Amino acid sequence: MKSLLSGNGAVARGAWEAGCRVAAAYPGTPSTEILENIITYPEISAEWAVNEKVALEVAAGACFSGVRAITAMKHVGLNVAADPFFTMSYSGVTGGFVVVSADDPGMWSSQNEQDNRHYGRHAKVPIFEPSDSNEAKIFTQLAFDISETFDTPVLLRLTTRICHSTCVVELGRRTEFPPKGYAKDTKKRLALPAHARRLHVIIEGRLKKLAAFSETFPHNRIEWGEKNLGIITSGISYQYARDVWPDASFLKLSLTHPIPENLIKKFARAVKKIFVVEEGDAILETEVKALGIKVVGKDRIPSCGELTPDILRRSFSRKQKKETQQHIPARPPVLCPGCPHRPVFHIMKKLKLAVIGDIGCYTLGALPPLSSMDTCICMGASVTNAHGLEKALGADFGKKAVAILGDSTFYHSGITGLVNAVYNKGHLTLVIVDNYTTAMTGHQPHPGTGKLAHGDRGIRVPPEQIARGCGVEYVNVVNPDNLEDVEAAFKEALAHDGVSVLIFRRPCALLLKPKTPYYVDPELCKGCELCMQIGCPALSLRHPDERKKPLAVIDPTLCFGCGLCAQVCTCDAIVLSATTSTQETV
Amino acid sequence: MHLRRDCALSNDQYSGDGVNTKNIVICGVGGQGIILASNVLCTAAFAEGNDVKKSEVHGMAQRGGSVITHVRFGRKVYSPLIEQGTADFILAFEKLEALRYLRYVKPEGMIIVNDREIPPMSVLIGAAEYPQDINRKLKRRGKILFVDANERALELGNIRTVNIILLGVLSRFMDFEKSSWDRAIQENVKAKYVDLNIVAFEKGKEIAV
Numbered sequence: 001m002k003s004l005l006s007g008n009g010a011v012a013r014g015a016w017e018a019g020c021r022v023a024a025a026y027p028g029t030p031s032t033e034i035l036e037n038i039i040t041y042p043e044i045s046a047e048w049a050v051n052e053k054v055a056l057e058v059a060a061g062a063c064f065s066g067v068r069a070i071t072a073m074k075h076v077g078l079n080v081a082a083d084p085f086f087t088m089s090y091s092g093v094t095g096g097f098v099v100v101s102a103d104d105p106g107m108w109s110s111q112n113e114q115d116n117r118h119y120g121r122h123a124k125v126p127i128f129e130p131s132d133s134n135e136a137k138i139f140t141q142l143a144f145d146i147s148e149t150f151d152t153p154v155l156l157r158l159t160t161r162i163c164h165s166t167c168v169v170e171l172g173r174r175t176e177f178p179p180k181g182y183a184k185d186t187k188k189r190l191a192l193p194a195h196a197r198r199l200h201v202i203i204e205g206r207l208k209k210l211a212a213f214s215e216t217f218p219h220n221r222i223e224w225g226e227k228n229l230g231i232i233t234s235g236i237s238y239q240y241a242r243d244v245w246p247d248a249s250f251l252k253l254s255l256t257h258p259i260p261e262n263l264i265k266k267f268a269r270a271v272k273k274i275f276v277v278e279e280g281d282a283i284l285e286t287e288v289k290a291l292g293i294k295v296v297g298k299d300r301i302p303s304c305g306e307l308t309p310d311i312l313r314r315s316f317s318r319k320q321k322k323e324t325q326q327h328i329p330a331r332p333p334v335l336c337p338g339c340p341h342r343p344v345f346h347i348m349k350k351l352k353l354a355v356i357g358d359i360g361c362y363t364l365g366a367l368p369p370l371s372s373m374d375t376c377i378c379m380g381a382s383v384t385n386a387h388g389l390e391k392a393l394g395a396d397f398g399k400k401a402v403a404i405l406g407d408s409t410f411y412h413s414g415i416t417g418l419v420n421a422v423y424n425k426g427h428l429t430l431v432i433v434d435n436y437t438t439a440m441t442g443h444q445p446h447p448g449t450g451k452l453a454h455g456d457r458g459i460r461v462p463p464e465q466i467a468r469g470c471g472v473e474y475v476n477v478v479n480p481d482n483l484e485d486v487e488a489a490f491k492e493a494l495a496h497d498g499v500s501v502l503i504f505r506r507p508c509a510l511l512l513k514p515k516t517p518y519y520v521d522p523e524l525c526k527g528c529e530l531c532m533q534i535g536c537p538a539l540s541l542r543h544p545d546e547r548k549k550p551l552a553v554i555d556p557t558l559c560f561g562c563g564l565c566a567q568v569c570t571c572d573a574i575v576l577s578a579t580t581s582t583q584e585t586v
Numbered sequence: 587m588h589l590r591r592d593c594a595l596s597n598d599q600y601s602g603d604g605v606n607t608k609n610i611v612i613c614g615v616g617g618q619g620i621i622l623a624s625n626v627l628c629t630a631a632f633a634e635g636n637d638v639k640k641s642e643v644h645g646m647a648q649r650g651g652s653v654i655t656h657v658r659f660g661r662k663v664y665s666p667l668i669e670q671g672t673a674d675f676i677l678a679f680e681k682l683e684a685l686r687y688l689r690y691v692k693p694e695g696m697i698i699v700n701d702r703e704i705p706p707m708s709v710l711i712g713a714a715e716y717p718q719d720i721n722r723k724l725k726r727r728g729k730i731l732f733v734d735a736n737e738r739a740l741e742l743g744n745i746r747t748v749n750i751i752l753l754g755v756l757s758r759f760m761d762f763e764k765s766s767w768d769r770a771i772q773e774n775v776k777a778k779y780v781d782l783n784i785v786a787f788e789k790g791k792e793i794a795v
Contacts, residue, residue, distance in 0.1 A: 108644075240664075540705055540710050
């Protein structure tokens with residue numbers, strides 16, 4: 001049977017068909033829907049872990065029992081999980097163990113565009129690079145097989161265009177692999193130096209065996225076309241190159257580490273010139289060049305940004321097409337109408353605080369007009385960066401600065417930084433904007449919600465309890481809907497010596513039903529534009545009369561009814577609308 | 587251990603069919619239901635026996651940002667991304683977004699635009715200006731059809747049907763069976779909204795007459 005599946009849906013399906021029994025992940029674009037799809041298969045025990053390191057270790061533990069286990073994360077997630085990833089390469093597996101890394105070239109929703117194919121080489125594990133959803137499914141199954149055959153974790157490397165493209169997939173049935181039970185094997189799983197020295201020798205041998213396997217692996221295949229141009233490619237780049245050079249010969253690599261050296265040499269001998277077409281870094285290109293083969297690659301194809309068929313065609317075109325793109329105002333994402341983060345950012349701006357930020361929806365508070373976030377490095381770096389600044393500049397800095405992160409980010413990697421700040425006598429205010437979900441990635445539950453991945457009730461671990469447990473003496477939980485409350489809470493927390501934690505708690509607007517929308521009375525509105533400073537997409541300015549200043553209007557179809565604009569309006573012009581039907585629809 | 591899973595394609599299957607592949611760009615503002623519309627289109631194209639590929643981006647782009655999805659179908663499709671200047675149709679849910687992605691349409695291609703302006707934040711706060719002569723700029727690019735889908739959706743009593751109304755307009759230019767469309771709506775829309783969306787789809791179809 002055939003079905004339309006996204007790459008992420010196909011990985012989930014592949015895991016299910018391959019008999020996988022345990023899955024753990026932390027949400028992160030573009031990987032999130034892998035676990036979201038796995039959750040729909042009752043045979044797999046699936047959980048949202050608090051971070052990627054935890055997820056990888058949970059899946060690794062499961063594989064010790066002989067069951068097949070998978071973990072999925074975005075590219076930067078593998079940085080968090082790198083520690084167990086490298087040593088799992090040494091200890092090897094019992095049941096098949098697959099690590100999915102979803103890279104984000106072009107940074108659609110990421111802080112960098114690192115190429116995680118380096119990780120497979122660095123950790124000496126095989127890498128699969130599917131080029132569409134059907135391959136994503138097949139390679140997930142193969143990854144489990146190869147993991148067990150060669151006693152190694154396998155890195156399944158996806159990119160945004162694989163994860164979020166939908167293609168036709170051939171579906172199969174599930175094969176069961178029951179657990180073998182737990183058997184102590186310290187030489188394998190206890191990475192003491194004495195054991196690890198021996199294991200290192202084993203994995204160097206494993207790489208040689210994998211290299212031999214790569215030579216005859218049928219998905220590393222030559223597709224003969226005309227012999228004057230040969231293209232070596234992998235992943236999504238294969239699809240682009242197929243469109244740009246329909247008549248060329250192709251060496252399509254799917255198991256891209258270790259590379260099939262002899263197959264590459266055979267291909268190179270048969271074609272006149274070779275292009276290596278890859279997105280991101282010159283990884284295949286470097287390895288092919290090391291075989292003494294002359295190729296064209298990154299000297300033409302950009303290393304920065306996402307590759308597209310357009311960019312690929314342009315890279316090899318002699319005529320440089322002039323970009324005649326006229327200026328079109330950009331439309332970056334914004335905080336939603338009714339977002340509980342908006343009042344917090346509004347007050348931080350008003351108080352002129354230095355805001356040491358973090359990663360989540362609230363990072364959008366950095367954009368105009370709120371413009372109230374100064375830094376964003378990685379998950380959890382808000383509290384630690386703020387602590388470092390305070391150590392450099394003195395306790396006074398802590399009085400005019402805050403660290404801010406979301407609830408899910410707090411569980412991910414904010415807690416260790418908080419313990420560190422308390423222990424090392426820091427003076428800082430940590431603001432947790434708690435919207436009761438992992439909003440940016442599409443509302444996954446976390447320990448603060450007390451809900452499990454499948455929707456069942458788990459045990460709730462509230463952030464205020466954790467903060468107190470970390471030794472924080474000042475902890476305050478405030479509803480952010482009232483601006484006066486928010487401002488007062490900031491002032492009190494900032495006045496506290498030592499570490500204070502301020503939790504602004506109200507569920508994400510997308511999880512609530514909108515209330516009665518507000519309405520701007522044109523008789524009272526003076527056109528002062530104060531309300532425009534909160535950056536709500538439901539508010540805009542209209543010219544009722546060419547001679548007068550433009551007046552504010554609210555789109556009732558977008559208004560959430562939070563009333564923040566009414567709180568900032570000094571003319572009392574913004575009121576709850578009596579009925580919505582009489583209003584203009586923008 | 588079966589390490590050689592079924593994979594081999596015949597040489598014939600490698601050959602793409604660029605000429606006969608249909609390319610459709612659907613764009614608009616995050617939250618307008620663009621992804622759902624593209625899912626319905628893909629499901630219908632698949633039901634018609636096509637190879638189908640669709641590409642979209644999640645995450646940040648869903649918070650009121652600019653959204654584009656690429657839908658391609660035909661005998662054999664390689665890239666999930668449409669090349670600039672090769673789209674048969676642009677289905678735009680908002681005029682500024684139509685202008686932004688205009689470069690995708692081919693010279694003889696068609697642009698279907700929801701006659702609606704949603705100013706981005708930079709315009710709202712006065713840092714940029716919404717293009718004044720946007721209709722003229724769009725018209726310069728060739729065959730264009732303006733549709734007041736928001737008005738039609740309000741007639742149906744649900745603003746969220748804008749996406750399916752616009753898809754209905756597009757459907758006039760595709761030769762899919764009605765049953766393929768209906769099934770595609772059923773598969774992608776919550777059960778309680780299926781009937782409403784089928785009505786919305788028909789309403790869109792009528793607009794295009």
